[in-house]
Amino acid sequence: MSEAPDTQRGLLATFGRDGLMQIILIANSVLMLFPIVIMVFSGFKSNIEIFQSPFSIPDFTDLSNFTAMATQSNFLRYLFNSFFVTGVSIILILILGLMASYALGRYAFRGSAFVLLFFMAGLMLPLKLAIIPLFVLFRDLGFLNSHLSLVAVYVAMGLPSTIFIMTGFIRTLPRELEDAARMDGASEARIMWSIMLPLCRPAMVIAAIYNLVPIWNDFFFPLVFIQDDNLKTLPQGMTTFIGEFVTNWGVMFAGLTLAAAPITIVYIILSKQFINGMTSGAVK
Amino acid sequence: MTATPDTPAKGPRGWITGRGAWITFLLVPPLVVMTLFVIYPIVSALAYAFYDWNGLRREGFVGFENFRIILFEEPFASTTWQAFKHNIIVFASLMIVQNGVGFILAYCLWRDLWGARFHRVAVFLPVVLSTVIIGYLWKLFFHPIFGVVNQSLKAVGLDSLVQPWLGQSETALAALIFVNAWAWVGFPTLVFLAGLQRIPSELIDAARMETDSEWHLIRKIVWPLIAPSTTVVFILLFIGSFNWFELPYIMAGLDGSPFGSTDVLGLFFYRTAFGNQSAGVQDFGLGSALAVIMFLFIAIVATFWTLHLRKKELDL
Numbered sequence: 203m204s205e206a207p208d209t210q211r212g213l214l215a216t217f218g219r220d221g222l223m224q225i226i227l228i229a230n231s232v233l234m235l236f237p238i239v240i241m242v243f244s245g246f247k248s249n250i251e252i253f254q255s256p257f258s259i260p261d262f263t264d265l266s267n268f269t270a271m272a273t274q275s276n277f278l279r280y281l282f283n284s285f286f287v288t289g290v291s292i293i294l295i296l297i298l299g300l301m302a303s304y305a306l307g308r309y310a311f312r313g314s315a316f317v318l319l320f321f322m323a324g325l326m327l328p329l330k331l332a333i334i335p336l337f338v339l340f341r342d343l344g345f346l347n348s349h350l351s352l353v354a355v356y357v358a359m360g361l362p363s364t365i366f367i368m369t370g371f372i373r374t375l376p377r378e379l380e381d382a383a384r385m386d387g388a389s390e391a392r393i394m395w396s397i398m399l400p401l402c403r404p405a406m407v408i409a410a411i412y413n414l415v416p417i418w419n420d421f422f423f424p425l426v427f428i429q430d431d432n433l434k435t436l437p438q439g440m441t442t443f444i445g446e447f448v449t450n451w452g453v454m455f456a457g458l459t460l461a462a463a464p465i466t467i468v469y470i471i472l473s474k475q476f477i478n479g480m481t482s483g484a485v486k
Numbered sequence: 487m488t489a490t491p492d493t494p495a496k497g498p499r500g501w502i503t504g505r506g507a508w509i510t511f512l513l514v515p516p517l518v519v520m521t522l523f524v525i526y527p528i529v530s531a532l533a534y535a536f537y538d539w540n541g542l543r544r545e546g547f548v549g550f551e552n553f554r555i556i557l558f559e560e561p562f563a564s565t566t567w568q569a570f571k572h573n574i575i576v577f578a579s580l581m582i583v584q585n586g587v588g589f590i591l592a593y594c595l596w597r598d599l600w601g602a603r604f605h606r607v608a609v610f611l612p613v614v615l616s617t618v619i620i621g622y623l624w625k626l627f628f629h630p631i632f633g634v635v636n637q638s639l640k641a642v643g644l645d646s647l648v649q650p651w652l653g654q655s656e657t658a659l660a661a662l663i664f665v666n667a668w669a670w671v672g673f674p675t676l677v678f679l680a681g682l683q684r685i686p687s688e689l690i691d692a693a694r695m696e697t698d699s700e701w702h703l704i705r706k707i708v709w710p711l712i713a714p715s716t717t718v719v720f721i722l723l724f725i726g727s728f729n730w731f732e733l734p735y736i737m738a739g740l741d742g743s744p745f746g747s748t749d750v751l752g753l754f755f756y757r758t759a760f761g762n763q764s765a766g767v768q769d770f771g772l773g774s775a776l777a778v779i780m781f782l783f784i785a786i787v788a789t790f791w792t793l794h795l796r797k798k799e800l801d802l
Contacts (some may be wrong), residue, residue: 215698218609220597223599224594224599226590227605228605228609229608230591230605231605234608234612234672237627237634257637257641266603274695301515302513303514305512306493306513309509311506311509317517319514321516324524326788328729328784330523330729330752331528331777331780331781332776334531334759334774335526335528336771338542339522339530354519355523356540357519358519361519365516415613418616419617421617422731426760440619441618441799451632455626458619461616462616462619466614469611471609473610477610478613480610480613481673484715484718484722
């Protein structure tokens with residue numbers, strides 16, 4: 203039988219291949235994490251330390267760069283603005299998205315296909331290229347230099363994907379529960395609120411994460427709409443404080459570390475949900 | 487028992503109006519938001535391009551004049567075409583580097599070796615970080631004297647490679663492409679991985695009996711089966727490459743320095759529409775014309791390419 207040597211050769215090949223794959227993966231993870239680690243380390247160093255020994259482990263008890271960033275710049279203000287704008291946008295996206303998806307996914311009515319198509323068109327249209335009319339519109343509405351402009355754009359940008367994700371999900375929910383409730387004389391609003399809404403939670407989490415990262419990180423729209431330093435969000439505010447501390451590398455690295463911290467921590471805790479959520483548009 | 491809400495014929499008349507009002511109540515607010523902040527601006531962008539603009543004030547109708555200027559009249563035309571060329575370079579390089587490495591990593595992760603979970607989280611980490619953070623971080627790293635990139639090269643004895651990466655025309659765009667690939671490689675990796683994980687394992691086992699060649703396996707079995715994932719990843723990269731703005735803005739500035747070697751359509755569009763420090767003029771007409779051209783180019787190519795790839799998916 204020639205089976206034995208064959209299996210053996212197969213096993214050896216498998217070990218060799220797996221070893222190579224493991225090396226590729228480790229090398230890549232080092233390449234991914236090394237810059238982040240250097241960023242955090244440098245946040246604890248002075249200029250001289252960064253220039254002379256860029257790779258050394260710093261004294262982690264020296265928080266002077268971080269306190270300089272927090273007290274001498276508008277950093278905390280930017281952070282608060284980012285939380286505020288992102289939070290309000292996500293809540294509105296979920297409320298409006300749920301309303302539309304519930305109507306489209308739960309009821310058959312004339313024109314529903316057209317309405318769905320109307321929302322889906324938003325998936326294809328890059329809103330960035332409509333920045334000039336948006337600028338004029340917001341000027342006329344008095345939204346310029348106000349968080350209203352950002353919330354309006356983010357909600358409009360987030361709705362199509364949210365409706366896409368949630369309509370698909372709501373359609374798969376069983377009909378028995380709501381039929382029974384309807385027999386008992388419950389109103390449509392009551393059925394939606396107390397029976398269907400709790401079932402929609404998984405889809406709402408996916409939709410929230412899908413929109414969270416681009417909104418939290420957005421730089422383009424505040425760049426055009428917001429001038430007042432006290433209204434800037436974190437990514438936009440970063441250009442300001444980097445400019446202020448341009449000769450102090452330690453403080454710049456501390457600022458980048460602080461700016462990266464909130465989303466990184468949430469990502470590490472919820473990595474599975476983040477990866478599923480952010481690739482959900484592409485994985486179908 | 488078939489009293490589903492789908493059958494409006496059933497039930498008393500009042501219930502139907504109630505139902506209609508309820509659906510209207512659910513649909514109107516999201517429809518208003520979409521119309522006001524997506525559809526209306528996009529349609530207006532198209533209209534704006536056909537008008538002459540004096541600052542923020544709209545003047546007369548000029549037909550295709552703005553398009554002619556942006557595409558064929560100097561000094562705009564050469565900037566447009568050079569920026570477009572850079573967008574193509576960015577797209578082609580990222581197709582190879584970002585998606586290529588993404589596929590290799592996905593293939594390695596698919597084996598579910600020891601530590602795969604950790605590697606998965608690590609490769610996706612930069613994807614959740616703001617482009618502004620990534621841009622500034624790497625700008626500091628690429629600093630000619632104190633940056634980590636040159637320091638590392640010196641540390642491993644490659645002193646000959648030490649150079650001002652962002653300061654010279656030959657390497658600046660390549661450096662930006664590298665940073666973009668570093669930041670985004672996690673996305674194609676995990677989309678490809680999801681595609682790979684949907685392949686039934688019996689199919690792979692059967693194929694392994696037939697062939698010893700890993701390459702053959704990938705080309706004939708794996709690649710065709712993850713075609714839907716590749717279509718989405720390719721199209722998203724295409725759209726992203728021709729909308730490229732944040733990273734060059736942060737790392738190379740609004741003028742695409744040095745000497746316009748990193749200038750792309752996104753930067754040129756922003757400069758034309760909103761002006762910059764060096765040239766304070768802003769022209770909404772020319773800016774809109776450029777936006778419309780970019781939009782049409784992206785929409786047409788993306789549509790035809792999607793149809794082409796989908797057809798190939800079926801053929802495979």
